[in-house]
Amino acid sequence: MFVERPIGVIDSGVGGLTVVSELIRQLPKEEIIYIGDTARCPYGPRPEMEVRKFTWEMIDYLLLHEIKMLVIACNTATAVVLEEAKEKLSIPVIGVIHPGTIAALKATKSDHVGVIGTEGTINSGAYYRELTMINTDVKVESLACPQLVPLVERGMFSGSEAEAIIKQSLEPILKTSIDSLILGCTHYPLLAPVIQKIAGESVEIICSGDETAREVSALLYHANLLYTGERPDPSHIFYSTGSQDMFQQIARDWLSIKDIDVKRINLQGQRISKKKFYN
């Protein structure tokens, strides 16, 4: 049965674990298989061809595990590979950009939306393009916040220093009259409580991870791929191309899973011979 297969999630590193965390919460019966390409992270500064090559290596690896759906939980990889993967693969493919944009278009009452992300994501214009593709009249404020990922990676999710840095980073976008703000980076959900506090009640904060998990749920449902039987304790698999310890620690802290087993893999030279997964 296809429905019993796992959902595959790929990311350049550990950021996509916020998506996994929401998938486990919103779809507690589903099994997840995750690859974080921590050895070659971050993808942002790499040339497009390299991002494409690395992303396809992860995809091919997951296809061998017969995943029923692919989630590209990385903004850079989504921008580069999503369309191509949707076209080539015979399973549903979902990125992290689109779910956030439609959530924002639902949330905004004034057609005025903000997006924050890494420099790579903001400069790619992907959020702006997707928002205005659906609604030509929506006004979009985009802001790169390069100081936020380091905050998360240092575990500084709250406290006065974190608040001061976030406040300063967000100042230009909060001066505008946006009424919804997309956190366009998989690391940012961990800062969401502080961002909400600084932005105030009038701004709805949209976490890509939460919205992506919800879109996965909708697509599985419509493709008749939801696991609906009994499975009290689904097991998830985590692969890392780099350090297992760092990955394990973050997965434990972010996902609140105690006995997480992280396997190390080498993706270079990964080849898939079977064609059955492709259209």
Place this chain on the structure above:
Amino acid sequence: MFVERPIGVIDSGVGGLTVVSELIRQLPKEEIIYIGDTARCPYGPRPEMEVRKFTWEMIDYLLLHEIKMLVIACNTATAVVLEEAKEKLSIPVIGVIHPGTIAALKATKSDHVGVIGTEGTINSGAYYRELTMINTDVKVESLACPQLVPLVERGMFSGSEAEAIIKQSLEPILKTSIDSLILGCTHYPLLAPVIQKIAGESVEIICSGDETAREVSALLYHANLLYTGERPDPSHIFYSTGSQDMFQQIARDWLSIKDIDVKRINLQGQRISKKKFYN
């Protein structure tokens, strides 16, 4: 081009116009074609076979208009026909029950969700089934609120009398510790501000219409059916099997569209000879 085709929306009456209103807001480039079977409304008390027959008459009529997607914006018709329509039609089909359930599973932090609806919808157990199918552990409180549709139909969206009736109706469910409440009837979104006031800030109100529009957006995107070109002023078509005046007035008040043109149609004996729309 398929993408230029309209989205078809059907309902037993005028309730589905709240879904249309959200579709127009969230997908302003899309064209909509709506049928309200006002002459035979409500479907709730009718036998299943009759609901099936009437719903298929509406679907067949819309298929002749070459719709690219079908939205069953009626809880009763969704419960009876959705699975069958998904299976038989070659276009994507979406009902109003599923989008509300996944929004609630995303919103709830305590796995404790409330659902209100008409007696027919609540007694069908459809929301309970869909919620627990995805998450076995979710606790669901269901409550039929037969006094709310008459309130909407009398245009009493606010005021002390409306508030008193709503407060009394919701009392049993608000006594529980739910943290999200699905408005499981397409009429209820018009009462959402009062319901939110009575339920308090700790309960997230989920409107089926808003969530359905969002799921339409996601499915169109993944099926490559979104209209992304320029169309500054899309035109919508409204059909009613009963009174045009009442329909026109409600559409004007609910949708804030001034010059809405409502055509009267007779569905009985409607036959579709072309097989091209079926799988």
